[in-house]
Structures are given as structure tokens and as C-alpha cells.
Amino acid sequence: MSFVITPNPLCEGLQFRDTTGVYSATNDPLYNMLSTNGTGYNGLGPANIQLSDVATANLAYVLGDGITVAAVFSGTQWLPGVTPHAYLRIDTIAASNDIDVSIDGNAIMATLTNISTDIDVACAAIVTAINAYVSLGTQWQAEYLGSGIIHVWTYSVSGDAGNGLTVTLTTTGITDSSDATTTGSGNGNIMTYALPALVDGMYTFQLDLYDSAQVLLGSFQYEYLHTCNAEKCLAEAIFRKAKSDCGCGGGCSGCAGAEKLAWLHAKLWAVKKQHENGVYACVHEVVTKLLSECQGLCKDC
Numbered sequence: 001m002s003f004v005i006t007p008n009p010l011c012e013g014l015q016f017r018d019t020t021g022v023y024s025a026t027n028d029p030l031y032n033m034l035s036t037n038g039t040g041y042n043g044l045g046p047a048n049i050q051l052s053d054v055a056t057a058n059l060a061y062v063l064g065d066g067i068t069v070a071a072v073f074s075g076t077q078w079l080p081g082v083t084p085h086a087y088l089r090i091d092t093i094a095a096s097n098d099i100d101v102s103i104d105g106n107a108i109m110a111t112l113t114n115i116s117t118d119i120d121v122a123c124a125a126i127v128t129a130i131n132a133y134v135s136l137g138t139q140w141q142a143e144y145l146g147s148g149i150i151h152v153w154t155y156s157v158s159g160d161a162g163n164g165l166t167v168t169l170t171t172t173g174i175t176d177s178s179d180a181t182t183t184g185s186g187n188g189n190i191m192t193y194a195l196p197a198l199v200d201g202m203y204t205f206q207l208d209l210y211d212s213a214q215v216l217l218g219s220f221q222y223e224y225l226h227t228c229n230a231e232k233c234l235a236e237a238i239f240r241k242a243k244s245d246c247g248c249g250g251g252c253s254g255c256a257g258a259e260k261l262a263w264l265h266a267k268l269w270a271v272k273k274q275h276e277n278g279v280y281a282c283v284h285e286v287v288t289k290l291l292s293e294c295q296g297l298c299k300d301c
Helices: 119-132 228-243 258-276 283-295
Strands: 003-007 013-018 030-032 048-050 056-063 069-073 085-103 141-146 149-153 167-176 192-196 201-210 216-226
Touching: 085 119, 119 141, 119 149, 201 283, 216 258, 216 283, 228 258, 228 283, 258 283
Parallel strands: none
Antiparallel strands: 003 013, 013 192, 030 048, 056 069, 056 201, 085 149, 085 167, 141 149, 201 216
């Protein structure tokens, strides 16, 4: 499993995004922290964790000043790829038919009769029936992947509590070859979590994973360098410089010239390269000053 942290173009927030996608229903995939988006990775604990064991996840960060600590989320707010799911594979459909689907002994759709013998049309009807069915317990959802394959999953149960539930298809005139008779972990949607706007600086994020008994499975730390605000300020300064012959476009002759802007860009480039190569000394201090230096370009006019 890999992650990307993406700043909003307006620097109004971040998106913490799992880039994994759909898992196989027959395999229990491993949770593997990878270095992405230019971030340093110094994971603690085991390199891989069974997804079906993860019941809760906590994410927090420490800012590069070593003082500012904040929790991003805790509990079941963001569990990438750990909700139970299964794949139903419909092979052939006779003219007279009916189908019922249940998981863990509970119906997840109303029984359908005399559905189309066309696989695609029939599967679309089954997906509609699953998504329209309101259960008093676990609520299941479905999507059609084509070629007779229906993916079902739920967001209301996650972690090891939802792994291994029995999947039953009761049919007449329909043959299927579903690749699992029990649910596996993982889901078909890329998971995202929106973070609020952050000030520029270096962040150490820590992700802690727990099982249903709240036993710590592993802790992972990774470094993230946020330069969005400084980059936005410099881009605006360059735009103003390009529009005007008088410095930064506000009538202040001689200020925010090419040399000043080039020097700030050089500092930004250098500090990002340092961070990418794991040289963290002074990175936070330089980045936090970049924005104020950019904002003060015209104050001496």
C-alpha cells in the first residue's frame, strides 16, 4: 500500500490518499508503507501487516519546530482497504431463473426472478438490487466490473471483525464461479482523507495501526515537506513581475527584481532537494522563512 499527500492548489488543505485500488478477494494483501511524493520514509515496526488484522488507525504529526503536535484522525475514520468484500462471478443464465445473495446468513438484496439472460444486463440488475437493499445490520454496496464480475463491499464493518464472512449464492438457472465463499479484506475505492490547511514546514507524520483488541500492530513514520504557501507567493510575484516593468507590479521601482526572485527560487529548490535526500537539518527553518521573505519583497520600496 502506498500513499500520496497532495496540497490543494490554493493551499487550503491537503489530501491524504491511498493509491492502492482494488485488492484480490482470494488473497489477504499486506500493508506496506512506501516512500511517495518525495517524502522520506523511516518506518518503525514490521514492514508488512495483514490488512484483515487492522481495526483502527491513528494519524498524528509533529511539526519541524519539535513543539507543535496535532492529531489528524483516530479510530475508524480512515481505514484504507480493510473493509470486507467479495467478488461474485456470473457465468451463464437460463431463461427461467432466480438469484438470492446473502453474506453471513443475512440477505443483501431482494430475490430477483426472470432476469435477463444477457450477462451484462443481469449483473447491472443485481448491482441495483444490492445497492437498493436496506439491511438492519451490515449494509452492502456493489459495483459491476464487467465480464460477469460483481464486486460487493461494506463500509460499516472493518478490520478483522469483518474478515471471513460466508458468501452464499442461491440460484436457479444460473451458474456462477465466484472466486471466494468468504469475504476478504480490502475495497474497490481509493481511500482519501482531507487534512486542513497547514503552514509551511517539515512534518513528521506517524501512522499507528491496531487490531480489534487495540494491540499495536505497527507504527510508521514518514516525513513530509510542505512548501505550498511559499511556492504560491513566488508564483504570484513572478506573475506581477512579468506584467510590469516596475518590480512587482505595484509601482515600486526596483523591488522584487529578477535577482531577488531567482535567489528565493534557488533556496526553495535547494531545500526540497535536501529533504528528498533525507538531509533534514535546517530544512524546517529555511522553509518557514521563505514565505515571510517572499511576502516582504516590496516592503523596502
